[in-house]
Amino acid sequence: MNELTIEKLEETIDKKNINELRNIFNEYNSVDLADIVSSLDIKKTVFIFKTVPSNLTAEVFSYLNSEYREKLIGFLTSKDIKNVIEELYTDDIVDFIEEMPSNIVKKVLKVIDKDLRGEINQLLSYKENSAGSIMTTEYVELKENDKCKTALNKIRRDGKGAETIAYCYIVDNKRTLKGYISLKDILFSEENVKIKDIMEKDLVSVMVDDDKENVANIFKKYDLSSIAVTNSEMKMLGIITVDDIIDVIEEEATEDIEKMANMTPLEDDYFEVSAFEMFKKRIVWLTILLFASILSTFILSKAESTISTIAILTVFMPMITATAGNAGSQTTALLIRGLSLGTIKTKDFFKALRKELTVGILIGGCLAIICYLFLWFEKSVGIIEVEYNANYIFVAVALSLMCVVIVSKAIATSLPILAKVCKLDPAVMAGPLVTTLADALAILIYFSIAKEFLIPLFS
Amino acid sequence: MNELTIEKLEETIDKKNINELRNIFNEYNSVDLADIVSSLDIKKTVFIFKTVPSNLTAEVFSYLNSEYREKLIGFLTSKDIKNVIEELYTDDIVDFIEEMPSNIVKKVLKVIDKDLRGEINQLLSYKENSAGSIMTTEYVELKENDKCKTALNKIRRDGKGAETIAYCYIVDNKRTLKGYISLKDILFSEENVKIKDIMEKDLVSVMVDDDKENVANIFKKYDLSSIAVTNSEMKMLGIITVDDIIDVIEEEATEDIEKMANMTPLEDDYFEVSAFEMFKKRIVWLTILLFASILSTFILSKAESTISTIAILTVFMPMITATAGNAGSQTTALLIRGLSLGTIKTKDFFKALRKELTVGILIGGCLAIICYLFLWFEKSVGIIEVEYNANYIFVAVALSLMCVVIVSKAIATSLPILAKVCKLDPAVMAGPLVTTLADALAILIYFSIAKEFLIPLFS
Numbered sequence: 001m002n003e004l005t006i007e008k009l010e011e012t013i014d015k016k017n018i019n020e021l022r023n024i025f026n027e028y029n030s031v032d033l034a035d036i037v038s039s040l041d042i043k044k045t046v047f048i049f050k051t052v053p054s055n056l057t058a059e060v061f062s063y064l065n066s067e068y069r070e071k072l073i074g075f076l077t078s079k080d081i082k083n084v085i086e087e088l089y090t091d092d093i094v095d096f097i098e099e100m101p102s103n104i105v106k107k108v109l110k111v112i113d114k115d116l117r118g119e120i121n122q123l124l125s126y127k128e129n130s131a132g133s134i135m136t137t138e139y140v141e142l143k144e145n146d147k148c149k150t151a152l153n154k155i156r157r158d159g160k161g162a163e164t165i166a167y168c169y170i171v172d173n174k175r176t177l178k179g180y181i182s183l184k185d186i187l188f189s190e191e192n193v194k195i196k197d198i199m200e201k202d203l204v205s206v207m208v209d210d211d212k213e214n215v216a217n218i219f220k221k222y223d224l225s226s227i228a229v230t231n232s233e234m235k236m237l238g239i240i241t242v243d244d245i246i247d248v249i250e251e252e253a254t255e256d257i258e259k260m261a262n263m264t265p266l267e268d269d270y271f272e273v274s275a276f277e278m279f280k281k282r283i284v285w286l287t288i289l290l291f292a293s294i295l296s297t298f299i300l301s302k303a304e305s306t307i308s309t310i311a312i313l314t315v316f317m318p319m320i321t322a323t324a325g326n327a328g329s330q331t332t333a334l335l336i337r338g339l340s341l342g343t344i345k346t347k348d349f350f351k352a353l354r355k356e357l358t359v360g361i362l363i364g365g366c367l368a369i370i371c372y373l374f375l376w377f378e379k380s381v382g383i384i385e386v387e388y389n390a391n392y393i394f395v396a397v398a399l400s401l402m403c404v405v406i407v408s409k410a411i412a413t414s415l416p417i418l419a420k421v422c423k424l425d426p427a428v429m430a431g432p433l434v435t436t437l438a439d440a441l442a443i444l445i446y447f448s449i450a451k452e453f454l455i456p457l458f459s
Numbered sequence: 460m461n462e463l464t465i466e467k468l469e470e471t472i473d474k475k476n477i478n479e480l481r482n483i484f485n486e487y488n489s490v491d492l493a494d495i496v497s498s499l500d501i502k503k504t505v506f507i508f509k510t511v512p513s514n515l516t517a518e519v520f521s522y523l524n525s526e527y528r529e530k531l532i533g534f535l536t537s538k539d540i541k542n543v544i545e546e547l548y549t550d551d552i553v554d555f556i557e558e559m560p561s562n563i564v565k566k567v568l569k570v571i572d573k574d575l576r577g578e579i580n581q582l583l584s585y586k587e588n589s590a591g592s593i594m595t596t597e598y599v600e601l602k603e604n605d606k607c608k609t610a611l612n613k614i615r616r617d618g619k620g621a622e623t624i625a626y627c628y629i630v631d632n633k634r635t636l637k638g639y640i641s642l643k644d645i646l647f648s649e650e651n652v653k654i655k656d657i658m659e660k661d662l663v664s665v666m667v668d669d670d671k672e673n674v675a676n677i678f679k680k681y682d683l684s685s686i687a688v689t690n691s692e693m694k695m696l697g698i699i700t701v702d703d704i705i706d707v708i709e710e711e712a713t714e715d716i717e718k719m720a721n722m723t724p725l726e727d728d729y730f731e732v733s734a735f736e737m738f739k740k741r742i743v744w745l746t747i748l749l750f751a752s753i754l755s756t757f758i759l760s761k762a763e764s765t766i767s768t769i770a771i772l773t774v775f776m777p778m779i780t781a782t783a784g785n786a787g788s789q790t791t792a793l794l795i796r797g798l799s800l801g802t803i804k805t806k807d808f809f810k811a812l813r814k815e816l817t818v819g820i821l822i823g824g825c826l827a828i829i830c831y832l833f834l835w836f837e838k839s840v841g842i843i844e845v846e847y848n849a850n851y852i853f854v855a856v857a858l859s860l861m862c863v864v865i866v867s868k869a870i871a872t873s874l875p876i877l878a879k880v881c882k883l884d885p886a887v888m889a890g891p892l893v894t895t896l897a898d899a900l901a902i903l904i905y906f907s908i909a910k911e912f913l914i915p916l917f918s
Binding site for chain 2: 027029031152155156160164166183187188200219220221222243246249253254261263269270271275279283287290291296297307308311314316318322326330332333335336338348351367370371378432435436440
């Protein structure tokens with residue numbers, strides 16, 4: 001099969017070769033088709049959606065970007081829209097509707113079938129980030145007393161529009177969830193075996209109000225490909241499939257990264273967020289951290305007499321604060337990620353602290369030696385000029401570096417776990433604050449050591 | 460169904476109630492069972508593996524942690540080991556073997572069936588992080604000329620041990636991949652329809668040497684649940700399933716986070732890495748960054764005359780360098796994540812730079828005003844003592860802050876994209892360096908502004 005090019009597609013449309021066009025939409029993958037279609041002149045795309053059957057175009061539609069989709073909807077008649085929308089899975093319709101402006105939403109909801117509209121409205125009413133917001137209502141339901149043969153017939157009857165048939169869900173007459181079964185188990189059992197005898201009863205299901213991140217954690221823990229969603233009375237409402245969970249996992253990681261980097265998470269891809277929106281997401285934390293740096297200013301202003309006695313001390317300050325920040329952010333990043341993946345728990349605090357202190361002593365000692373040698377090298381090549389007794393100053397700097405690393409690691413371990421204990425988000429609370437606190441403490445430690453050991457020697 | 464507790468399980472073992480034990484392993488989920496089993500005394504677990512049929516215990520075995528598995532293998536006879544291992548999927552056997560010390564590996568490889576051993580050895584030979592390293596050889600193969608009825612019979616015959624039957628793969632007599640088909644399409648077609656008429660021919664497949672991160676990207680792009688793995692001649696070798704891809708996606712995000720936080724990524728969970736291993740992963744970048752901070756030392760030592768004229772300048776330095784670092788890391792985090800998810804491409808450099816400069820000017824302006832007011836506040840409550848004409852100094856600090864933010868944003872945009880263009884990993888190269896460079900440039904900008912505007916006024 002040759003690769004499809006935009007030129008070939010345009011040519012087919014220009015020639016109005018509808019059969020060929022149908023073949024193309026039948027043969028090529030919807031994701032690739034959507035890539036090409038979204039570069040087409042909108043009139044050509046309208047021609048496609050009017051001539052190719054909607055069962056072939058609906059999936060392509062679901063992969064177009066929202067801007068292009070909005071434009072396309074504007075050009076389609078109510079009947080065309082109805083045909084495409086009704087071919088989509090309910091969760092994709094909800095995603096689509098949530099991105100559209102209200103006039104388009106009205107246009108779409110007006111044309112679709114009443115029952116479907118009810119379902120969509122119900123799905124739209126679930127809280128953002130809840131299990132309900134990513135679930136679909138298209139799955140296969142079976143009864144406990146169905147025999148495998150009946151079950152297979154039901155799957156053949158109801159499964160066509162289902163998002164997955166790999167797992168079917170068993171409910172009673174009140175639609176209470178009783179269990180689930182894989183199609184594999186049905187296929188590998190005798191025709192007369194009853195579903196209730198082979199179904200899985202250890203109900204791995206989630207509640208419709210559960211946070212979608214928790215749902216993702218359950219998927220990961222149990223290696224699921226779909227999961228049942230119920231209300232608080234265990235009534236079956238829908239299912240969530242793994243493809244939507246992959247998006248959740250990725251969003252979650254992106255959010256953690258953004259929070260650790262002193263930002264309120266963006267709600268969209270980089271280029272889809274306006275500069276002013278970006279500004280708002282960033283200015284809050286930068287302002288908070290600016291105020292937090294009052295600590296450093298304050299500590300430094302108290303050290304003025306030490307600085308004026310040994311002016312050269314200032315020169316090494318950025319080296320010390322930078323190392324404190326770098327050492328601290330290593331630890332916070334590991335702790336925040338571990339807490340979010342569940343590999344570190346709050347009860348592990350002392351275990352983690354002991355580990356980080358051990359690592360801190362190793363790193364601190366090692367950096368102190370490197371730093372001491374490095375300073376002598378800098379002096380000998382003339383990068384820094386130390387007029388007083390250099391050796392004492394270098395020892396004080398190296399010693400400070402070591403203490404600073406150990407203290408930073410300790411704060412960087414404590415803050416994320418403390419945040420978690422206080423039910424705050426470790427990425428938000430600890431990520432940004434660790435560097436600022438480490439900075440202030442580094443300055444305090446550095447000038448305290450200098451005051452204790454150097455001032456008596458130099459004054 | 461009641462929740463299973465460790466006490467109940469221990470009691471059943473102590474009573475040697477084998478029927479009840481079998482029921483428990485039949486009814487409860489393997490993941491939950493593994494959680495409980497791994498807290499059991501090893502002798503009790505050995506009893507389980509000797510009395511409960513291996514088709515019920517094998518999956519539990521695959522969810523035990525590697526330490527516990529190693530201990531358990533030591534207590535089991537060759538026959539017990541053979542029974543459990545041969546029930547596992549090949550990719551799980553490979554994962555297990557890769558974690559075991561060589562004496563255990565030998566013990567295991569010796570007992571298993573020759574054909575399986577050949578397959579495992581082949582799988583073990585694939586490069587780490589390649590598609591081959593995460594694939595399984597258990598899937599269902601069909602022929603183009605099979606009718607749906609034959610196909611269903613083949614699935615019933617071969618599918619029992621397959622990791623998924625939701626998709627089957629079609630090969631010719633030379634085992635060249637021809638296409639794939641979903642079980643759904645087979646079930647919904649007439650018995651006599653030939654597979655080749657309904658199979659998907661747009662071959663979304665990967666090569667055995669492809670990096671597993673690329674495989675994950677293909678899964679995400681095409682919303683797959685499994686994918687075919689072939690050699691360079693399109694001969695079918697195995698499949699990769701979505702549960703393993705979820706692990707890859709998560710590892711990838713964790714690695715990016717660790718690299719951005721100045722570390723070489725860990726190969727294991729936090730508590731499974733020794734303190735010395737941690738030290739090695741962290742010391743390298745800390746040393747490099749210590750050397751990089753020579754730039755700040757150098758710039759500061761050149762500013763000594765400015766500092767000695769207006770000593771108070773030093774007090775505001777940490778505030779300026781911290782803000783530079785914070786503003787820079789916001790931008791790098793977004794750029795690195797965008798480049799890694801593909802939402803930002805290297806050709807978008809100027810678009811991204813324009814955006815970041817706009818945001819930088821907004822943030823810089825805003826912070827400058829806040830900072831100016833803040834300094835007056837600090838002065839009025841007596842936190843800092845400015846003896847000279849405070850207004851001029853505060854204007855210089857605010858102005859520096861604004862310039863520093865804009866410059867940091869520009870570097871933080873350029874470094875990740877530059878790294879990508881040079882085929883280096885943006886997270887490794889840009890993450891750690893941005894803060895250090897931003898520090899040095901912040902000091903340069905601050906003291907240059909001070910020298911230009913303040914020195915003439917104060918000397």
